[in-house]
Amino acid sequence: MLGQMMQMPLLISNLLVHAERHHGAGEIVSRRVEGDIHRQTYRDLARRSRQLAKAIAALGVQPGERVATLAWNTHRHMELYYAVSGQGAVLHTLNPRLHPDQLVWIAEHAEDQVLCFDMTFWPLIQAVASRLSTVKHFVAMTSATHMPTGEAAAKVPGLLCFEDLVAAQDDAYSWPSFDENTASSLCYTSGTTGNPKGVLYSHRSTILHAYAGALPDALNVSQRDCVLPVVPMFHVNAWSLPYLGCMTGCKLVFPGPGLDGKSLYELFEAEQVTMSAGVPTVWQGLLAFVEAGGLKFSTMRRTVIGGSACPPAMIRAFHEKYDVQVLHAWGMTEMSPLGTVCTLKNKHLAASQEERYAVMAKQGVAIFGVDMKIVDPEGHELPWGTEAGGDLLVRGPWIVASYFRGDGGDPLQDGWFPTGDVAKIDADGYMQITDRSKDVIKSGGEWIGSIDLENIAMAHPAVAMAACIAMPHPKWDERPLLVVVRKPGADVTREQLLAFYDGKIAKWWTPDDVVFVDAIPLGATGKMQKNKLREQMRGYALPTA
Numbered sequence: 001m002l003g004q005m006m007q008m009p010l011l012i013s014n015l016l017v018h019a020e021r022h023h024g025a026g027e028i029v030s031r032r033v034e035g036d037i038h039r040q041t042y043r044d045l046a047r048r049s050r051q052l053a054k055a056i057a058a059l060g061v062q063p064g065e066r067v068a069t070l071a072w073n074t075h076r077h078m079e080l081y082y083a084v085s086g087q088g089a090v091l092h093t094l095n096p097r098l099h100p101d102q103l104v105w106i107a108e109h110a111e112d113q114v115l116c117f118d119m120t121f122w123p124l125i126q127a128v129a130s131r132l133s134t135v136k137h138f139v140a141m142t143s144a145t146h147m148p149t150g151e152a153a154a155k156v157p158g159l160l161c162f163e164d165l166v167a168a169q170d171d172a173y174s175w176p177s178f179d180e181n182t183a184s185s186l187c188y189t190s191g192t193t194g195n196p197k198g199v200l201y202s203h204r205s206t207i208l209h210a211y212a213g214a215l216p217d218a219l220n221v222s223q224r225d226c227v228l229p230v231v232p233m234f235h236v237n238a239w240s241l242p243y244l245g246c247m248t249g250c251k252l253v254f255p256g257p258g259l260d261g262k263s264l265y266e267l268f269e270a271e272q273v274t275m276s277a278g279v280p281t282v283w284q285g286l287l288a289f290v291e292a293g294g295l296k297f298s299t300m301r302r303t304v305i306g307g308s309a310c311p312p313a314m315i316r317a318f319h320e321k322y323d324v325q326v327l328h329a330w331g332m333t334e335m336s337p338l339g340t341v342c343t344l345k346n347k348h349l350a351a352s353q354e355e356r357y358a359v360m361a362k363q364g365v366a367i368f369g370v371d372m373k374i375v376d377p378e379g380h381e382l383p384w385g386t387e388a389g390g391d392l393l394v395r396g397p398w399i400v401a402s403y404f405r406g407d408g409g410d411p412l413q414d415g416w417f418p419t420g421d422v423a424k425i426d427a428d429g430y431m432q433i434t435d436r437s438k439d440v441i442k443s444g445g446e447w448i449g450s451i452d453l454e455n456i457a458m459a460h461p462a463v464a465m466a467a468c469i470a471m472p473h474p475k476w477d478e479r480p481l482l483v484v485v486r487k488p489g490a491d492v493t494r495e496q497l498l499a500f501y502d503g504k505i506a507k508w509w510t511p512d513d514v515v516f517v518d519a520i521p522l523g524a525t526g527k528m529q530k531n532k533l534r535e536q537m538r539g540y541a542l543p544t545a
């Protein structure tokens, strides 16, 4: 027997309609590439998105075709999120930090028809435009007065001005209705091995993911919040925050290109931001700035940290020095991205602060909609609540079923998606990532968790960044090498760092050696690139004693 309820597709445009009707006066503040602070309401967002949707359709974009962006977090990018997906086309967010050759490869693979870019990336556009065979229009996300001119502009065919396009349309437009399984946006995984793979989200997957993400034990976003997404809108849809904005009507603050500690801090204070989200490397910059100036956060109370493991020392510093709660979260491009978020359960409220920190260092509990399990090398499910770690598999309605255009192989294994992460799950369901499978260190047949070793090093006051990688070893096959960037002006020796591990881990986990470097290579989303680091360290001889 079928239920007897209304059938209404879950569409991204519904979010915008909701925000306009119910939170029309809600604010969206942006630091723009032009340097000014721009303010608009959800009502303005809805109106301009309708104008933009008409403008994009007028460029000849058909439903299902890809419109790419190369842009910071600003209101214009937000307008594209709704205008493109809302009309049934696909928003393809390109990551400007990728190598130009890789960008070209991805845009060609996606067959992008229109490319909208912030003026920061004008030099990049000039360099790659002639290689983008499918792009018919390049839209500079600025107003007429800031448009490129002269010979350089003439060399980019189909160059258009975003604000002129919007101004040329009125806002008499009704969002079309279509199947909720229609594609809405496209992201490519960074492809540390092989070519990047496209993950094509649907309206349904995006809305379900947003519902789950807003829950109190997930990102906990409400109308009373003022949210500043530091995580870029080109990094897995800024972890859903552009959608949560319209869903909840919270105030949104977009930092534009200003991602340094000073610019961010000024915006946090001036706009009274209550929550934020980003990768650990961004928070390092912000914390260093706040600490150096003896500053405090007057309104910020929570921040989501994910994308790579958040060092426990950072969770502690945020809590003890600034009264900011870290929500440690885990996910990936293939998961839209949210999988787990670490919030405390009722039973932890009576626990000591140290016990709470131990829980908060984990990646957290699956949000409803995501199921997860760990398996041994033969694929047998492992029990929870033991020390056994294994490959982490997930499934759910916002997890990839196949890659875009089928390139990248079949991602599933018996209906589950193998994440490539190695994890443990405790008796309460808290998952903890110990490694990415390709970064695992195997010593004498036993695993050493590189994230644990990095977290300990990061707790040392002189350490700015630490990576632990496997080095070949004649007796043990592999042994850990710790690569460290010292904090500016700080000093620590190899011996002091190795002694710092005493009593914190099993003796045989202690790295064999420490190498100090000026920088650790970071990828386009701010993660340490251990494959590059391993290459740089190739040939380095560990001490034999």
Ligand code: ADP
Residues within 6 Å of the ligand: 189, 190, 191, 192, 236, 305, 306, 307, 308, 309, 310, 328, 329, 330, 331, 332, 333, 334, 363, 419, 420, 421, 433, 435, 436, 525, 527
């Ligand atoms: P890519 O795989 O291209 O680097 P993603 O952004 O999809 O891009 O990265 C997903 C991976 O990032 C996860 O599989 C995991 O290895 C890592 N990751 C994400 N969040 C965390 C976290 N909180 N702790 C540890 N690792 C994390």
